[in-house]
Amino acid sequence: MTRTDDDALEARLAQALGPDADDTAPLSRAVLNRLAGPALPGRASLAEVLAEPLPAAGLMLGLLLLAGGLGYAFSPLELDEVSALTQLLGPGF
Amino acid sequence: MAALAAGDRQAMARLIHRHGPGLRRFLAGTLAAPHEAEDLAQETFLRVWAAAARYDPDKAAPATWIYRIALRLAIDRNRRTGFRRFLGLDAVPEPEDDRPGTEADLAARQELALTRRALATLPDRQRRALLLRAVAGMTNGDIAATLGISAGAVEQLLVRARAALRAKTIGEWG
Numbered sequence: 001m002t003r004t005d006d007d008a009l010e011a012r013l014a015q016a017l018g019p020d021a022d023d024t025a026p027l028s029r030a031v032l033n034r035l036a037g038p039a040l041p042g043r044a045s046l047a048e049v050l051a052e053p054l055p056a057a058g059l060m061l062g063l064l065l066l067a068g069g070l071g072y073a074f075s076p077l078e079l080d081e082v083s084a085l086t087q088l089l090g091p092g093f
Numbered sequence: 094m095a096a097l098a099a100g101d102r103q104a105m106a107r108l109i110h111r112h113g114p115g116l117r118r119f120l121a122g123t124l125a126a127p128h129e130a131e132d133l134a135q136e137t138f139l140r141v142w143a144a145a146a147r148y149d150p151d152k153a154a155p156a157t158w159i160y161r162i163a164l165r166l167a168i169d170r171n172r173r174t175g176f177r178r179f180l181g182l183d184a185v186p187e188p189e190d191d192r193p194g195t196e197a198d199l200a201a202r203q204e205l206a207l208t209r210r211a212l213a214t215l216p217d218r219q220r221r222a223l224l225l226r227a228v229a230g231m232t233n234g235d236i237a238a239t240l241g242i243s244a245g246a247v248e249q250l251l252v253r254a255r256a257a258l259r260a261k262t263i264g265e266w267g
Contacts, residue, residue, distance in 0.1 A: 009255055010227035016208040017118040017228060024113040027131065028106050031138045035102065058180050 094155055097145035109138055112159055118228035119160065122212050123167045123221060125174045133170060137163040157238045160229060164221065164239065211261035219254035222247055 096104035116137060120130035140162050148158060212220055218240065225236045233251075237244045 006255055009259065010223070013122075013208065013223070013227045013258070014115075014118055016204045017121050017224075018114065022114045024110050027113045027117070027134055027138075028109040030131075030135050031109060031142075032102055032106065034135065034139060035105070035142060055176060055180055 094145050094148045094150065097142060098148070105138065105142060108141070108155075108159075112156060112229075113138075115229040116159065116163055119224045120163060120167055122209070122224045122228070123164070123171075125171045125178075127209060129170065129174075133163070133166055136166055140166070153238055154235060156229060156231065157235050160225060160231075160239045207262065211258055214261060215254055215257055218242075219250045219257065222250040223254040223258065226251060 097108065113134065117130050117134045120133050120137075121127045124130055124133065137159065141159055144162075148155070152158075153161070212224075215223070221240060222236050225231045225239055229235075231239065233244045233247045236247045240247070242250075
């Protein structure tokens with residue numbers, strides 16, 4: 001493939017990705033409006049969690065389930081009431 | 094950049110006019126949810142504005158610096174999009190544009206969809222290198238500085254990316 005072929009491919013790719021991307025007025029307006037507004041750096045992530053709490057809540061729930069599962073998996077098998085009381089009260093009783 | 098650091102909003106408007114179109118296309122090709130490209134382009138320019146005082150012209154050209162910021166934001170956004178899709182919060186990747194339009198509009202939309210599908214099959218580094226060349230017009234050196242790799246590696250990535258894209262779009266583009 002020649003350099004011309006490569007240039008044509010890249011030009012086609014750029015054109016296909018945004019036929020109307022050359023108009024920068026809306027982007028410029030949006031950015032300048034946001035600059036004119038109150039600056040709230042650092043609050044975006046908190047706002048995101050508050051606005052969409054399900055991912056964070058899902059993660060917490062997943063960790064709780066994992067902890068519960070591990071606890072269940074590592075608990076002694078066939079723990080009946082007598083052996084449980086013996087463990088609690090000690091061998092003297 | 095010095096004007097930006099001094100708070101000159103006209104300088105910001107000029108910067109957007111110069112880099113905005115390429116940046117939007119780059120983000121549209123990089124993001125897992127391409128309809129977020131406009132939003133992330135805004136976010137990129139806001140970050141540029143906030144960090145303009147820290148820009149060092151000896152370390153990077155303005156375009157390299159801006160695209161590096163955009164790339165970091167895009168990677169972070171893709172990670173969150175992937176997590177949201179994993180949780181089923183963002184199951185629909187891209188809203189279909191079913192507005193009635195002329196045949197030319199329809200053809201453009203089909204070409205856009207085809208291009209995105211073809212790009213999505215490329216490995217991340219190949220896709221990023223090709224997009225930086227195609228939509229930002231960067232040299233191999235600038236692409237290398239943006240991606241943090243050597244110029245030789247960039248050339249290899251571009252050769253492979255072009256070949257893969259040709260194979261995917263053969264007979265489809267024009």
